[in-house]
Every structure is written in C-alpha cells, then in structure tokens.
Amino acid sequence: MLHLRYFVAVAEELNFSAAARRLHMATSPLSQRIKDLERELDLRLFERDTHSVTLTPGGEALLPIARDVLERVNRIPWRLREVTRSERGTMFVGIPSGLHPRLRELVNTLAERADEWCELLRWPGTSKALVTGVCEGRLALALARLPISDPALDMLPVMSERLGAIVPADQFTGRDSVALAELADLSFVVAPQELRFSYFDQLDREISERGIKKRIKLTDSGYGGIAEVVSSGIAFYFSMLNAESPMHGYALENTRVLPFTDFEPVLDTVLIWRRDRASGGDLDDIVAAAREVFADSLRM
Known part of the structure; x- marks a missing residue:
C-alpha cells in the first residue's frame, strides 16, 4: 500500500524531490521504492532523466487505479468509526496558520450548531497537512488555502x-x-x-x-x-x-x-471535506450545516 502512496505522490508532483518532501522522506529511498514497484509490476512507470520526470503509458494507466485503491483504504477508519461510534461523536476541523478571526467566529458558530450530534474540535496544521488529514479521514473538515487539486475532495469558498x-x-x-x-x-x-x-x-x-x-x-x-x-x-x-x-x-x-x-x-481559503463522506456518509449533517454557516464567501 505504501508503494502506491509513493507512486501517486511522484505521479502528481512529477518531481522526486518535491514528492519526497510531501512524503516526509529522503529522495533516495523514495526512488528505490518506485523501482521496487516497477519490478513487482514488471512495468516501467516513469521516464526520468536529469531534467524531467514523465509518466509512461503504463504509469498513466496505473494512476487512476492507485488513487481509487488509496481512497478505499482511506475510507476504512471513518467507516469503522461510523459503525462503532456512540450517538454523539467527536469530529475535527483543520485550522491553518494565520486564519482570519472572522473565519474563527464562523467555525465557532458551526460547532454550536453541530453540538447536538457531535463535538467539533479544532486541529492545527499547514494547508498540505490538513488536506492530507481530510483525505485520510483523520479530519472531518478543514479550512485550507488554494490551490488544491485532489479529486476526492469537495470544497466551498469561504474567504x-x-x-x-x-x-x-x-x-x-x-x-x-x-x-x-x-x-x-x-x-x-x-x-x-x-x-x-x-x-x-x-x-x-x-x-x-x-x-x-x-x-x-x-x-x-x-x-x-x-x-x-x-x-x-x-x-x-x-x-x-x-x-x-x-x-x-x-x-x-x-x-x-x-x-x-x-x-x-x-489568497483564497476554502472549506474542504471528502466527497464520499458527505454523500450519504457520516458527514452529511455537518457538511449541510457548514454550507449554511459559510454560505457567504468573505472578501478582505
């Protein structure tokens, strides 16, 4: 599974150094993991030289498959929580540095509105870390800075x-x-x-x-x-x-x-959540409330 995460990171960045930073690891072991995956699949995934990295046709074919597999794996924690949670659960909303106080007020309003069915707590982080947290199911929602391009996410402009x-x-x-x-x-x-x-x-x-x-x-x-x-x-x-x-x-x-x-x-800030968790999932109520609370995007 880790090999697929490594592959997706390199495929999206098309740069081994940038992908290694994103994965919080060194470039050399990342390159070795990609070679291991290519050996396991008996398929060359990237064309690389000293100046560029590009996907091969095999790599382009694998990318949507790998994303789908990782999305399914990322659903496991929140699906388990959905099955085992008590009537009133706890959810986390990601908060980036430098968040405008008007948005903090709206987060408080959302927490008050959601109080009947969940305790909404804040979790700090960089925008990249918060996006990852939402994708992996550790965070229900997050306020994050654009650009964000993950196809698994829905977003609502807020400021x-x-x-x-x-x-x-x-x-x-x-x-x-x-x-x-x-x-x-x-x-x-x-x-x-x-x-x-x-x-x-x-x-x-x-x-x-x-x-x-x-x-x-x-x-x-x-x-x-x-x-x-x-x-x-x-x-x-x-x-x-x-x-x-x-x-x-x-x-x-x-x-x-x-x-x-x-x-x-x-600088644009958006509220993000996993699309599959909102559509008939465990975030239906909180996302509906968030759409009301953050209905009017602010300009400062």
Whole structure:
C-alpha cells in the first residue's frame, strides 16, 4: 500500500524531490521504492532523466487505479468509526496558520450548531497537512488555502484575502502603495517549506517572470524570522492587507504592509471535506450545516 502512496505522490508532483518532501522522506529511498514497484509490476512507470520526470503509458494507466485503491483504504477508519461510534461523536476541523478571526467566529458558530450530534474540535496544521488529514479521514473538515487539486475532495469558498508587500518601512516613508518593480533591489523571502502556502510558490514564480530575481531562503525559522529579515532592510514578503489578520501580529519595528499598484495577489481559503463522506456518509449533517454557516464567501 505504501508503494502506491509513493507512486501517486511522484505521479502528481512529477518531481522526486518535491514528492519526497510531501512524503516526509529522503529522495533516495523514495526512488528505490518506485523501482521496487516497477519490478513487482514488471512495468516501467516513469521516464526520468536529469531534467524531467514523465509518466509512461503504463504509469498513466496505473494512476487512476492507485488513487481509487488509496481512497478505499482511506475510507476504512471513518467507516469503522461510523459503525462503532456512540450517538454523539467527536469530529475535527483543520485550522491553518494565520486564519482570519472572522473565519474563527464562523467555525465557532458551526460547532454550536453541530453540538447536538457531535463535538467539533479544532486541529492545527499547514494547508498540505490538513488536506492530507481530510483525505485520510483523520479530519472531518478543514479550512485550507488554494490551490488544491485532489479529486476526492469537495470544497466551498469561504474567504479571499488581498495581499500586499511587507517591506522595510524606512525605505518607503510616506508611501501608501508600491509597484512591484520598486522591489527589484530587495530579496524575496522564501519561507521554510513547512510554513509557506502553495500559492506563495506560485507568486514566487510570477514575480520572477516580472523581474524580481533576488531570493533569501530561510530553512529553520518561523514567521517572526521572516519579519526579522524584512526589518533589517534587505528583503520583502507577502502578507494579508486586512488589519484584523493575525499575521500582523508578527510585525516588527521598521516593517509595514503596502498594497500593490500593479499586482493583485489574492489568497483564497476554502472549506474542504471528502466527497464520499458527505454523500450519504457520516458527514452529511455537518457538511449541510457548514454550507449554511459559510454560505457567504468573505472578501478582505
């Protein structure tokens, strides 16, 4: 079963290093596991060279089969819980870092509405970890950041947050906005893998195409470390513009957040759940309640 999980990760990432990070393992043993699977199936699954990884026709045929098998396996824990649970069970909703307080209020409202049939508890994590938790059945629901492409999931848009540039304040005195080109002399902070949203990787590529080439890569730091680098005057990062965002709690002296004049980054948050658990499954009631509570997507 693990070999199929390894195969799906590589097939979706088409990059052994990215797949290894996703699986929290080293690249070399992952490559060996794929070779073991190819040997077991007597079928070459990937074409790989020093520059790219692509699926063979056999790999393309295996991918939907492997996804289906893993989805069935992932259903086992919650199906067992459904059979053995008491009348009032416990469910977990995943909460990503930097969640806007308005969404926290709505989670509380959902917990109150669901109180008759379940205790809804929060569970923290990165968006990637929360998506995995929902797919594997450990979490009933999760608030997560786009992009998300897992076909097993249903999602409901709940909030869009405009992003600005967090910059050294002394270099932008008296300014109420900034153009992207004005940041070319600063380095963009690449946050540690476990901290950054996938959308920020997309933004990294976009600003590189628009001439922002300098990077500072942090490998062992929290959001406070990002603010330290910006405060020192050598870098910038993206942050939510709305003053209520908890991300503003990481601000330091000599930092400020400015909207862009020529760039419109928006971070979208969605509520996700497994489609098969909602359709006639154990999440029917909680998903119906969530659709009512989160009916109006917010824009900040």
